[in-house]
Amino acid sequence: MSNLALEAINVSKRFGELRALDRVSLKLAKGGIHALLGENGAGKSTLVKCIVGFYTPDEGEVLLGERQQTIANPRDAHDLGIGMVYQHFTLIPNMTVLENLVLARPHLPAVIDWKKERRAIGERMARMPFQLPLDASVNHLAAGEKQKLEIVKQLLLDVKVLILDEPTSVLTPDEADEVLGRIRDMTRESGLSVLIITHKFREVMTYADDVTVLRRGKHAGSARVSDVDVKGLAEMMVGSEFSQTALAREAVAEQPVKLDIAGLSVEDDSGMSAIHALSLKVKAGEIVGIAGVSGNGQRELVEVLAGQRPSAGGEIRVMGEVYAGRRRDLLRHGFHCLPEEPLRNASVARMSVAENLAFRRFDQAPFSVGGFLRRGAMAVAAARAIVDFKVRPPTPDTPIGDLSGGNVQRAILARELGERQGRPMNVLVVANPCFGLDFTAVAEIHGRIMAARNAGAAVLLVSEDLDEILELSDRIHVMSAGRLVYETTPQAAEPIVIGRHMAGHGGENHVH
Amino acid sequence: MAFAPFLIPLTALALSLLLFGGFVSLAGANALEVYHSIYRGAFGTWFSWQNTLVSAAPLMLTALCTALPARLGLIVIGGEGAVVLGGLAAALTGLALIEANPWVALFGMALAAMLAGGLLIGLVGWLRHSRNVNETISSLLFNYISIAILSFLVIGVLRDPETLNKPSTHHIGETHMLGALGESSIHWGFGFGLIACLLLWILYKRTVFGFAVDMVGGNARAARLSGLPVGRIVFLVCLMGGAAAGLAGMVEVAAVHGRANTSLNAGYGYEGILIAFAARHHPLAIVPMAILFGGIRAAGSLMQRDHDLPDATSLVLQGMIFILLLASEAVFAHLARKRGGAA
Numbered sequence: 001m002s003n004l005a006l007e008a009i010n011v012s013k014r015f016g017e018l019r020a021l022d023r024v025s026l027k028l029a030k031g032g033i034h035a036l037l038g039e040n041g042a043g044k045s046t047l048v049k050c051i052v053g054f055y056t057p058d059e060g061e062v063l064l065g066e067r068q069q070t071i072a073n074p075r076d077a078h079d080l081g082i083g084m085v086y087q088h089f090t091l092i093p094n095m096t097v098l099e100n101l102v103l104a105r106p107h108l109p110a111v112i113d114w115k116k117e118r119r120a121i122g123e124r125m126a127r128m129p130f131q132l133p134l135d136a137s138v139n140h141l142a143a144g145e146k147q148k149l150e151i152v153k154q155l156l157l158d159v160k161v162l163i164l165d166e167p168t169s170v171l172t173p174d175e176a177d178e179v180l181g182r183i184r185d186m187t188r189e190s191g192l193s194v195l196i197i198t199h200k201f202r203e204v205m206t207y208a209d210d211v212t213v214l215r216r217g218k219h220a221g222s223a224r225v226s227d228v229d230v231k232g233l234a235e236m237m238v239g240s241e242f243s244q245t246a247l248a249r250e251a252v253a254e255q256p257v258k259l260d261i262a263g264l265s266v267e268d269d270s271g272m273s274a275i276h277a278l279s280l281k282v283k284a285g286e287i288v289g290i291a292g293v294s295g296n297g298q299r300e301l302v303e304v305l306a307g308q309r310p311s312a313g314g315e316i317r318v319m320g321e322v323y324a325g326r327r328r329d330l331l332r333h334g335f336h337c338l339p340e341e342p343l344r345n346a347s348v349a350r351m352s353v354a355e356n357l358a359f360r361r362f363d364q365a366p367f368s369v370g371g372f373l374r375r376g377a378m379a380v381a382a383a384r385a386i387v388d389f390k391v392r393p394p395t396p397d398t399p400i401g402d403l404s405g406g407n408v409q410r411a412i413l414a415r416e417l418g419e420r421q422g423r424p425m426n427v428l429v430v431a432n433p434c435f436g437l438d439f440t441a442v443a444e445i446h447g448r449i450m451a452a453r454n455a456g457a458a459v460l461l462v463s464e465d466l467d468e469i470l471e472l473s474d475r476i477h478v479m480s481a482g483r484l485v486y487e488t489t490p491q492a493a494e495p496i497v498i499g500r501h502m503a504g505h506g507g508e509n510h511v512h
Numbered sequence: 513m514a515f516a517p518f519l520i521p522l523t524a525l526a527l528s529l530l531l532f533g534g535f536v537s538l539a540g541a542n543a544l545e546v547y548h549s550i551y552r553g554a555f556g557t558w559f560s561w562q563n564t565l566v567s568a569a570p571l572m573l574t575a576l577c578t579a580l581p582a583r584l585g586l587i588v589i590g591g592e593g594a595v596v597l598g599g600l601a602a603a604l605t606g607l608a609l610i611e612a613n614p615w616v617a618l619f620g621m622a623l624a625a626m627l628a629g630g631l632l633i634g635l636v637g638w639l640r641h642s643r644n645v646n647e648t649i650s651s652l653l654f655n656y657i658s659i660a661i662l663s664f665l666v667i668g669v670l671r672d673p674e675t676l677n678k679p680s681t682h683h684i685g686e687t688h689m690l691g692a693l694g695e696s697s698i699h700w701g702f703g704f705g706l707i708a709c710l711l712l713w714i715l716y717k718r719t720v721f722g723f724a725v726d727m728v729g730g731n732a733r734a735a736r737l738s739g740l741p742v743g744r745i746v747f748l749v750c751l752m753g754g755a756a757a758g759l760a761g762m763v764e765v766a767a768v769h770g771r772a773n774t775s776l777n778a779g780y781g782y783e784g785i786l787i788a789f790a791a792r793h794h795p796l797a798i799v800p801m802a803i804l805f806g807g808i809r810a811a812g813s814l815m816q817r818d819h820d821l822p823d824a825t826s827l828v829l830q831g832m833i834f835i836l837l838l839a840s841e842a843v844f845a846h847l848a849r850k851r852g853g854a855a
Contacts, residue, residue, distance in 0.1 A: 063659075101798060136778065250641055305736045306736065307736045307737060307739060308733050308736045308737060323737055323738070326739050326741070327738065327739030327741075328739070329739070330738070330739040331739075337737060343734050344731075344733065345734065345737060346733075346734050346737055347728055347731065347734055348726065348729065348730030348731045348733070348735075350730055351726060351727070351730055355723070355726075359727065359734065359738045360723075360738060362720060362723050363720045363723075363724075368719075368720045368723075371719050371720050371721070372718050372719055372720070372721060373718055373719065373722075416750055439813075
């Protein structure tokens with residue numbers, strides 16, 4: 001008897017010129033967690049999509065319990081007991097948990113007996129690793145609960161192999177531990193086999209039994225997790241390029257306030273109060289980190305600063321002057337902003353990389369003269385920025401929407417943090433800059449943010465990644481329910497205390 | 513695939529002619545002879561060319577009314593209303609300046625027409641931006657309102673009592689009419705259309721304003737991040753589109769009818785929508801499309817006369833071309849996606 005749940009042998013896949021996968025093999029043991037580790041663009045998602053039939057591999061085969069299987073589409077995979085949870089939610093937002101669970105089944109009767117379904121699913125839910133309210137609308141679930149629902153949805157379909165594509169990227173550290181811990185328990189109890197795509201070493205070391213590392217579309221190594229350490233994995237992942245540079249935080253003398261938010265109130269999309277009278281000062285040469293669980297007003301705060309949402313009260317001053325996000329002020333004051341989800345917030349998908357790189361200065365010389373565009377100048381500047389920020393593919397004419405997420409992020413970084421033709425950067429607002437990026441990219445972005453600080457920018461860093469906040473910030477605020485509820489410094493910070501404040505249980509001085 | 517932009521419309525055109533041949537055969541006419549009539553009526557002689565270009569003139573301008581806001585992702589179908597209000601404003605201004613120098617009068621009429629049409633569509637854009645009113649619905653409803661205003665005024669206070677069959681305003685005076693190009697019967701409206709298409713193409717392609725429009729149309733959030741005044745840009749683009757259609761109204765009054773009456777709502781605004789979509793909202797592509805549709809319009813009476821086909825036959829051909837153009841575009845886009853893979 002084989003103890004393999006699934007095996008992929010010499011799978012290759014190319015997209016045009018790009019060899020996304022080059023004869024990659026993977027053995028998934030029965031009843032365990034197997035981590036698939038690799039940088040952005042290493043081919044992790046492509047491999048998994050070949051396994052579930054989303055892509056057809058150019059060569060190679062997939063064996064399921066020793067038998068070769070042709071998996072032509074996700075439905076085949078499903079019938080063979082392979083379930084996948086994608087990085088992006090595939091739930092129907094305005095339906096309830098129960099409805100989502102029932103509708104996930106491939107063969108539904110014409111008339112659904114909701115009473116019966118509710119009883120059956122209710123009973124099975126009790127034995128699931130996570131309990132969810134069946135009648136709650138998915139709209140009202142937090143990101144963590146949605147992720148749990150996605151997993152439960154697959155488990156209810158009796159999958160034998162569960163594939164999770166970066167399942168913890170939307171979760172808080174606590175939630176991530178809970179989800180991964182419960183999944184590990186399930187693999188022990190029920191013989192479920194789990195394949196997790198990740199680039200977080202901590203998760204691999206803590207939860208996985210086996211690990212396979214991909215590098216640039218090739219198999220870079222496989223091991224029992226008990227036999228390797230972080231350094232060994234990192235070397236496998238990036239090859240010899242691996243080097244961890246410490247961030248140089250330069251001492252900065254007492255500096256003027258460059259960003260001053262006073263009594264800011266903001267409403268969310270439905271007109272509910274999202275931020276209540278928030279006040280915050282950021283000085284030159286200082287990084288102020290805003291920690292918090294998503295959905296506590298951080299997004300609205302960044303949107304107001306980015307000029308994407310009106311404020312409902314209060315005042316924002318940049319360099320001492322009232323700031324309303326107009327183009328003139330943006331350039332004059334050297335205000336820069338890196339919002340989260342750059343494709344949605346900071347770029348125009350159908351415009352070229354060169355054009356997207358020119359958004360800050362398209363109406364200034366040399367990019368335009370007398371109201372007419374100088375596309376040649378844009379292309380020259382773009383070519384330099386692409387090299388400087390290692391944007392791939394290095395073609396300025398490609399629509400930015402065709403780039404991978406990490407490369408869109410690099411391009412937007414190049415625009416906001418790159419060459420400024422001698423103009424100073426006074427204020428930098430950054431939101432979740434490293435979401436979904438691999439660790440070489442993260443180190444590079446952190447380095448550039450720190451460099452901006454050292455050069456005298458006032459940096460406001462809004463992030464759901466507490467480690468990032470602790471690493472970069474000079475001061476830390478915790479945001480909860482639209483208020484800044486706790487202030488500390490990285491030196492004095494205790495993760496448990498911060499976590500309590502993040503969860504809204506800050507203590508006696510925090511009463512709703 | 514450098515020839516794809518031409519291949520798609522030409523294939524669609526050939527297919528729609530085939531289909532139309534089937535249709536007229538069913539109606540009892542000889543398809544080949546009908547083709548010949550269309551050709552003769554639209555492009556066969558210098559005389560028919562002139563008719564075609566005269567019909568194409570307002571179509572170019574009304575197509576811009578849909579094509580310009582389309583760059584922002586707005587589907588504005590208020591060209592008809594802008595033509596009507598533009599024509600009305602032109603007639604009123606022409607009557608007010610009836611003693612003035614012809615050049616002054618014509619300039620005043622053009623300005624008034626562009627302002628009237630521009631403000632109408634500008635209002636559509638403003639409602640969309642600040643009140644989130646669907647621009648397609650509001651512009652459609654403004655068409656009805658505009659036509660009603662025109663009818664109310666020309667039947668009522670503005671009516672020239674001598675116009676019995678078709679209530680109209682007083683005539684703006686023969687000396688104040690917009691002249692023809694050289695020896696032809698093609699009036700200056702055709703020149704206006706050409707110039708407008710060319711200028712707006714340059715504006716969109718080459719200028720800072722066009723770049724800003726692309727940003728707002730592509731992703732308003734990114735445009736706001738870059739500090740662009742999104743509302744003002746939406747208003748200005750709609751204003752320009754409405755001004756073009758308003759100018760079409762002025763041309764109809766100053767070059768064709770000499771008065772404002774219900775001939776202004778002869779469907780130029782609606783046909784402009786088809787042309788804008790067929791030209792994929794590209795200002796330069798609007799020119800040949802407008803000439804094609806103008807030709808079909810011009811050939812309509814010949815089809816009716818020579819083959820005993822009903823009046824609406826040319827509308828059937830227009831509809832077939834329109835639907836096949838859009839469908840072929842969708843098919844080609846689908847093929848291109850398949851070839852490009854899922855990368």
